Amino acid sequence: DVKVTQSSRYLVKRTGEKVFLECVQDMDHENMFWYRQDPGLGLRLIYFSYDVKMKEKGDIPEGYSVSREKKERFSLILESASTNQTSMYLCASSSRLAGVETQYFGPGTRLLVL
Amino acid sequence: AQSVAQPEDQVNVAEGNPLTVKCTYSVSGNPYLFWYVQYPNRGLQFLLKYITGDNLVKGSYGFEAEFNKSQTSFHLKKPSALVSDSALYFCAVRDMGPGSSNTGKLIFGQGTTLQVKP
Numbered sequence: 048d049v050k051v052t053q054s055s056r057y058l059v060k061r062t063g064e065k066v067f068l069e070c071v072q073d074m075d076h077e078n079m080f081w082y083r084q085d086p087g088l089g090l091r092l093i094y095f096s097y098d099v100k101m102k103e104k105g106d107i108p109e110g111y112s113v114s115r116e117k118k119e120r121f122s123l124i125l126e127s128a129s130t131n132q133t134s135m136y137l138c139a140s141s142s143r144l145a146g147v148e149t150q151y152f153g154p155g156t157r158l159l160v161l
Numbered sequence: 162a163q164s165v166a167q168p169e170d171q172v173n174v175a176e177g178n179p180l181t182v183k184c185t186y187s188v189s190g191n192p193y194l195f196w197y198v199q200y201p202n203r204g205l206q207f208l209l210k211y212i213t214g215d216n217l218v219k220g221s222y223g224f225e226a227e228f229n230k231s232q233t234s235f236h237l238k239k240p241s242a243l244v245s246d247s248a249l250y251f252c253a254v255r256d257m258g259p260g261s262s263n264t265g266k267l268i269f270g271q272g273t274t275l276q277v278k279p
Binding site: 051077078080087088089090092095097105137139141143148149150151152153154155157 | 195197202203204205206207210251255265266267269270271272
C-alpha cells in the first residue's frame with residue numbers, strides 16, 4: 048500500500064512565525080502536491096513537484112514556498128504565517144509510471160495561526 | 162477552461178436506499194475521472210477512476226460510477242447506502258491543459274457531503 052505521511056496532524060503557530068510542513072511518501076513517486084482545503088472551496092493546489100528539485104506554482108502559491116531535495120520528501124514553507132493561512136493542508140503523491148496518475152493523500156495537517 | 166462541478170453541497174439519503182452523488186466535467190480531449198472520499202479529520206481516500214472502456218466503473222466499499230460522455234457526467238452511485246458512508250465526496254478530472262501532460266495534476270470539484278440517516 049502507498050503510504051503518505053505528514054509530520055503533524057495539528058499545529059498551532061503565531062502570526063509571523065516561519066512554519067514547515069513535511070510530507071514523506073514511500074512509493075518512489077515522481078509527483079508530489081500540496082493542497083489547502085477550506086470549507087466551501089474544496090481543494091486548492093498550492094505547489095507541486097514532478098521531480099527532485101523541480102517545483103511548479105499551483106493556483107494559490109502566494110505566501111508559500113516549497114522544497115524537494117529528495118524524491119520522497121516534499122516540504123511546504125510558510126515564510127511568515129498569517130491568520131488567513133489557517134487551514135487544513137493536504138499532501139499527495141502520484142506515479143507517472145503507473146499510467147494514469149492516481150493521487151494518494153496523507154492524513155492532513157490542521158494548522159491554526161493565531 | 163477545464164472544470165469539475167458537483168452541483169449539490171449535500172445529499173441526504175436513508176440507510177438502505179440507493180444513493181447518487183453528481184459530478185459533471187468540462188475538459189478538452191478524453192477525460193480521466195476520479196472519485197475520492199474524505200472522512201472527518203482525515204485525508205482523501207481514492208475510491209475509483211475511469212480511464213477508458215466500460216462506462217460503469219466499480220470501486221471500493223461497493224461504490225460505482227457511470228461515465229456518460231454525451232452528458233459529460235461521472236455520477237457516483239451505490240445500490241444500498243450505509244450510515245458509515247456518511248462523508249465528504251470529491252470528484253476530480255485529470256488536468257489536460259497545456260504543459261500538464263507529465264504533471265499528474267487533478268482538478269477537484271468543491272465536494273458533496275453525503276449524510277446517510279438510520
